[in-house]
Amino acid sequence: MKYLFYPGCSMQRSAKPYLDSLKLVEKTLGLESVDVEDWNCCGATEFSSVNRTASHAIVGRNLALAQEQASGTDELVAACSACYLNLSKTDHFMREDADFNALVNDALSAGGLEYEPGSVKVRHSLDIIVNNVGYDAVKEKVTKPLSGLRVGAYYGCMIVRPDVNERFSNPEEPYELEDLLEVLGAEVVDFKMKTQCCSGHMTQISSEVAYDMIKQIVKPAVEEEIDVLVTLCPMCQLNIDAFQNEMNKHFGTNYEVPILYFSQLMGLAFGYTEKELGIGKEFVNVSPALAKIGKTTEEVPTPKKKKKSKSDPSLPMPKMPIHYRGGS
Amino acid sequence: MSVSAEFNNKQSYTKIKDLPGFNLIELVEARTPGDSRLEMCIQCGSCGGSCPSGKDMDHSPRQLFAMLRAGIVDEVLESNAPWYCVSCYKCYVRCPQEVKITDIMYTLKTIAISTGKFKVNEAKDFSETFTGYVEKYGRSFEFGLSTRHSLRHLPMTVSGTIGLGLGLIKTGRLDITPHKIKNIDQLQKILNRAYELEAQR
Incomplete structure (x- = not known):
């Protein structure tokens, strides 16, 4: 094509x-x-x-x-x-x-x-990759499946909204990226904040507003024990990655959620090296996450702390299946 | 100051709201591409409830639209709401009346600038600094944009921003010189004509 x-x-x-x-x-x-x-x-x-x-x-x-x-x-x-x-x-x-x-x-x-x-x-x-190339053709090229890597699909806003040409499945609950990541062999988490805003230009206008919005993405990712968030937008990557440390300082938290581009994960599954894919240029260290799929970057990976299971006193809520194909 | 900012300042419509027959709601509708559906708002509040930065806004979109219909001008143009809009389009897709809320917010910002009514200097300057680089080079210039903007408006966070900038430079993610497109003359001719056309709308 x-x-x-x-x-x-x-x-x-x-x-x-x-x-x-x-x-x-x-x-x-x-x-x-x-x-x-x-x-x-x-x-x-x-x-x-x-x-x-x-x-x-x-x-x-x-x-x-x-x-x-x-x-x-x-x-x-x-x-x-x-x-x-x-x-x-x-x-x-x-x-x-x-x-x-x-x-x-x-x-x-x-x-x-x-x-x-x-x-x-x-x-x-x-859209080109999932609809023109197709999941089957992508799967054929996977030589190193991302087995064991817990990923959260993070679309942000502008790819799915307002979607003037109706190219994607849903403006708030799309599933294309999840399906693609599953084909790569990753363990896909149903990430609730997948189409929530990264704060856009607010990092330049009001830090407080921006940090609050970044936290709304990062905190649930930690709670879901997501190893890496996967994005398709330069603005989302920059805001969640480069401002995470400042956000942590602002709230006195120590969240650490790396974020990569979907093309970088595809590249890993296709057998390219991290260096070829530009991995290692992030602010939030992605090495601990990649160690789970047998990847080691130059830095010595710090072992990820075992997360304690949450003691949630509230009643269990039904979970929306990832492959929910409901209409809008 | 960017060309568009100079243009806005010297244009006759700087005092547009004092002109006889000035009607803000009509101007917003005329300057918003397509059908804004502004007057279709049923005041349900889905927009404010969906807004990720809504709690920091002076007025929710719903309130702004009610004020517009009531003929209130200054308070609408001085509101921080359009500047705090992050263009996430949540309200846009949820609005049962298909009001093009995000697009109306953009138009309100342009009118707030041209009438000198903006109150959120940081946001207005950020937009104009960005625009200025595009007018000059045809491309956005992240380094110039962030340093100029931070020094001017975010002096308290400059140390943090410097660390961030250095991190980006070290990893080859920030250029310290701008890139100019080849046919910048063509782009500038198009822009100048566009500024003339906008003033006539």
């Missing part, structure tokens, strides 16, 4: 391990991706807070470039949730609102560009 790829700013640097590991996974799965030439920033959540027309015009430029450069494919793939959503939303609004389409194209014409809404299909890398 061939597609155009929109890397986005985060994946050039802070989420470089995501890009590196994704490229290896694409290679293994026979996915042929070509980067959009001279793409610009998608504006994240900030440009639309300053100027609506401009925020969509800059995304329009990316869509127009993709339309021009598309050859033998009409799929435009992004792996960053914010980039994916911004590309999806601009295309969607241009399709559903003729005035808005004219507005964005008016701005684009100043740069000699034009975009016909709907001419590229915006997709997320996870």
Whole structure:
């Protein structure tokens, strides 16, 4: 399968391990991706807070470039949730609102560009892997199953909400990532906070609000004895990983929940080394978790403390099966 | 100051709310792409109840919408609620009336900036600093953004931020120089036209 790829700013640097590991996974799965030439920033959540027309015009430029450069494919793939959503939303609004389409194209014409809404299909890398490649084809490539590793799927927000093209199973209880991790051989925990916000830009605006939101993700992960959280979003990775220590200081806690990209876990299961996958660049040490699947990083893994079983006095509650396929 | 910020400051609509016929609810609806469905709100409160940062907001989205319909302007534009919105879209997918709440929040922020009514300086400056780098280089510049923003607004946490920054640099996860796209002229022409168009809406 061939597609155009929109890397986005985060994946050039802070989420470089995501890009590196994704490229290896694409290679293994026979996915042929070509980067959009001279793409610009998608504006994240900030440009639309300053100027609506401009925020969509800059995304329009990316869509127009993709339309021009598309050859033998009409799929435009992004792996960053914010980039994916911004590309999806601009295309969607241009399709559903003729005035808005004219507005964005008016701005684009100043740069000699034009975009016909709907001419590229915006997709997320996870969507491509589970729906185009498929679980069976992924399973065939697994050489080192992640047996014994307790993982929690963490989607965050923007990949599943508002999901303008209805590509995912559910906006709050999706199951694609869990199914993928299960195919890799991992022990998948039903993580209740899987589509709760990582705090987004609040780390830059109000630390207290941000720490509170980060704790809402990390604490339940510890309680569920999750070895590693698995994400598909650069912002989620950065907030949960880089700010976890500050959050601990703020609350006087000592939570330690490492978080990796799904492509890194796929890479491990496909037999790539941690170094090739950019593992080891996290703030929260992932070595103790990976020691469970026979992986050792440069640092000596500190043995994970045996967690005491919770003495929960409340009545037992029924658990939603992970494979719940209920409608929305 | 970013181009868009300068633009906003010198634009006639700086005092837009004092113009005869100024109607905030109409402006919000006009500037929000697609159908905002703002006036379809039935005041059920699902939005506030779903909001992860709701407890720190001056007003829940439900309250903001009621105030908008009541013709209240200053209090709406001065509220921290749109700035504390984290764009998680929980309210958006739960709203029984399909009000495009997150998009309305974005539009309210743009109007709060252009009328000078914002109260949450940190959030407004963060958005404008981010936007400024995109205008100049075509790409976001994490290092410049975080250092400039932290020094200005989060001096108490600078020591923590420095540690975080150094950690990112050490592991090759932070660039200390920005990347410029090749056809930045094209992007800037598009942006300038977009700013003109927005002012006419």
